[in-house]
Amino acid sequence: MSATLTPGIRVGNMLWASGQLGTSPTDTTIAGQTTRSLENTEKVFKAAGTTLAAAATKCTVFLTDVKDFQGMNSAYTKFFPSNPPARSTVVVAALVVPNAKVEIECQGVIP
Template identity: 40%
Template sequence: MKRIIETDDAPAAVGAYSQATTDDSLLFTAGQIPMTADGDLLDDDPIDRQTEQALYNLDAILDEAGASAEDILKVTVFLDDIDDFETMNEAYANYFDDEPPARSAVEVAALPKGVGVEIEAVASIE
């Protein structure tokens, strides 16, 4: 049975989607952009700072679901410029400990609100 995950510690959904959904086995997050829970958009910040904020938002959602970064199985990173990959990757690597999840990173034509990165995750929860 699907359950909606929602927290005030991450940006609110601004469309017809949820911050995350779960069947109490797997958690699927919506893509997180570098926006604070208060609505401050970090679109002009360097890509490492944007990455950190997107991951902070994932953390808040995971926490609300009773999970943590250690429970993430797969991450997808969307970049508006693949040349930012190395800088994003350095910030990303600081987020995960010894056993990072599987990951895809792709360049896309554009991201919501003109940001440089969007990150979504699938996590195991029980």
């Protein structure tokens, strides 16, 4: 069964990107999964005509292990070299895909 969701919804100049996983059969590191999660989110923002760095106003990060915070943060920072969006980070018991370590959702205002 596939998920019932839309990768992103635009209403006026507001954009909500659904949570993106970054799982890979070859890279199970938190940095790799964070990078892929944000690359997937970037695709949603680009489809709406903008970028994460230009438009993201709030991101929520779901981690399955608090010990992964530093690795996630290191990869996350590369996507927002200046003026990062507001962010919440929540530790959860599990994500919907086995071996997923991180899921990231972002909202933004399209300039």
